[in-house]
Amino acid sequence: MSDHDHHDHAAEHDREHDRPLSGPALRVKALESLLTEKGLVNPKALDELIDTYETKVGPRNGAKVVARAWADPVYKERLLADAGAAIAEFGFFGRQGEDMVVLENTPKVRNVVVCTLCSCYPWPVLGLPPVWYKSAPYRARAVIDPRGVLKELGTEVPDDVEVRVWDSTAELRYLVLPVRPAGTEGWSEEQLAEIVTRDAMIGVADVTLPVRE
Amino acid sequence: MNGAHDLGGMHGFGQVEIEKNEPVFHFPWEKRAFALTLASGFHGKWNLDMSRYAREQMPPAEYLATTYYEHWLFGLQKLLVEQQLVTAIELQTGHAEAKTSELRALQVSDVEPLLRKRRAARLDEDVPPRFRAGERVVARNINPTGHTRLPRYARGRRGVIDRDHGVFIFADTHAMSRDKKPQHCYSVRFTARELWGTDASAHDSVFVDLWDDHLDRA
Numbered sequence: 001m002s003d004h005d006h007h008d009h010a011a012e013h014d015r016e017h018d019r020p021l022s023g024p025a026l027r028v029k030a031l032e033s034l035l036t037e038k039g040l041v042n043p044k045a046l047d048e049l050i051d052t053y054e055t056k057v058g059p060r061n062g063a064k065v066v067a068r069a070w071a072d073p074v075y076k077e078r079l080l081a082d083a084g085a086a087i088a089e090f091g092f093f094g095r096q097g098e099d100m101v102v103l104e105n106t107p108k109v110r111n112v113v114v115c116t117l118c119s120c121y122p123w124p125v126l127g128l129p130p131v132w133y134k135s136a137p138y139r140a141r142a143v144i145d146p147r148g149v150l151k152e153l154g155t156e157v158p159d160d161v162e163v164r165v166w167d168s169t170a171e172l173r174y175l176v177l178p179v180r181p182a183g184t185e186g187w188s189e190e191q192l193a194e195i196v197t198r199d200a201m202i203g204v205a206d207v208t209l210p211v212r213e
Numbered sequence: 214m215n216g217a218h219d220l221g222g223m224h225g226f227g228q229v230e231i232e233k234n235e236p237v238f239h240f241p242w243e244k245r246a247f248a249l250t251l252a253s254g255f256h257g258k259w260n261l262d263m264s265r266y267a268r269e270q271m272p273p274a275e276y277l278a279t280t281y282y283e284h285w286l287f288g289l290q291k292l293l294v295e296q297q298l299v300t301a302i303e304l305q306t307g308h309a310e311a312k313t314s315e316l317r318a319l320q321v322s323d324v325e326p327l328l329r330k331r332r333a334a335r336l337d338e339d340v341p342p343r344f345r346a347g348e349r350v351v352a353r354n355i356n357p358t359g360h361t362r363l364p365r366y367a368r369g370r371r372g373v374i375d376r377d378h379g380v381f382i383f384a385d386t387h388a389m390s391r392d393k394k395p396q397h398c399y400s401v402r403f404t405a406r407e408l409w410g411t412d413a414s415a416h417d418s419v420f421v422d423l424w425d426d427h428l429d430r431a
Binding site for chain 2: 006014022024028029030032033034035037038039040041042044045046047048049050052053054088093094095098099101111114116117118119127128129130133134135136137139140141142143144146147148152153156157159160161162163165166167168169170171172173201204
């Protein structure tokens with residue numbers, strides 16, 4: 001997602017202020033003013049929390065990790081052996097990523113990450129989870145019909161490929177290391193990071209080369 | 214609890230739809246609900262497992278009919294009242310009856326340290342593991358009315374210990390009584406056929422993170 005798109009969205013949603021507030025919007029507004037009045041929250045700190053996950057922490061972090069693992073076999077070894085330490089080399093660590101595990105996809109093994117019970121997701125490398133990841137269809141189906149879900153999302157998994165679904169039921173947080181696409185030989189880490197997507201790092205998509213125009 | 218949050222294996226919810234160029238938040242109130250939850254948690258009156266349990270207690274029909282941050286809002290309001298940071302009357306009227314002055318609110322300068330703590334649920338306690346990688350186990354058939362991280366679809370199913378993650382806080386007791394009950398947490402591998410029957414792919418499996426107290430030797 002480009003910054004441009006992002007800001008357009010933000011502007012669009014900020015216009016919601018002009019309309020009458022809906023149920024949850026009203027309740028949240030009342031709650032914030034109550035908690036502020038009681039000295040329990042500081043609205044400026046709330047802004048800072050929001051800004052962190054809107055602008056600083058997101059899937060571009062994870063893409064850098066994947067790109068380095070593709071470009072540097074020694075780094076990849078470290079990443080698979082101790083994901084937390086290897087990811088922290090970039091300065092990415094903290095809340096909802098304290099105990100990281102990296103799962104390597106191969107031509108014969110495909111890993112898919114889900115949290116059937118809530119929405120566990122590796123924040124420091126992927127940011128906050130998208131709606132579909134938190135939604136009932138994905139949480140219900142990823143474990144019972146991963147091939148069906150992948151197919152709907154555009155990836156047909158051959159019969160001889162093993163699908164491993166990881167249900168994040170504890171505090172381990174999983175990041176998929178996708179297969180490096182052919183045709184990227186000699187690319188720099190920066191170029192590689194450009195093509196790595198959030199969905200590939202969750203395990204529901206492959207990394208593909210951009211279509212030439 | 215056997216709640217609506219425990220969704221693994223259910224049918225009928227429809228297709229997974231990925232929104233292109235999805236914003237981090239869809240409405241301003243979602244941002245505030247998210248931040249209020251983290252900032253309220255800063256007071257240390259509850260832990261993450263209690264937060265999850267609070268959301269799970271949203272009545273099932275309501276849980277399935279509402280959006281993600283509405284679950285968060287429900288959980289936050291419940292915890293604020295239960296842990297006596299606000300009263301039910303204050304929540305209803307939106308006006309403070311008294312200031313909770315002894316507590317220090319999260320400040321801007323606290324945000325980075327709060328989000329960049331490197332330890333959460335992992336513990337240093339020297340507790341021996343009950344199982345080793347490669348051992349066959351069966352997930353207990355438990356149906357507690359309280360919090361559990363053992364999903365329904367895995368209960369009573371046989372699997373193999375894939376790896377030992379080390380010693381962690383046990384979420385099930387931590388949510389109910391703050392008892393950390395340090396014990397090993399493992400990735401347990403269940404074949405798709407063990408979980409879903411012979412129609413499932415013979416090659417596939419589901420890995421579930423479970424603790425010693427969820428497992429018996431098979």
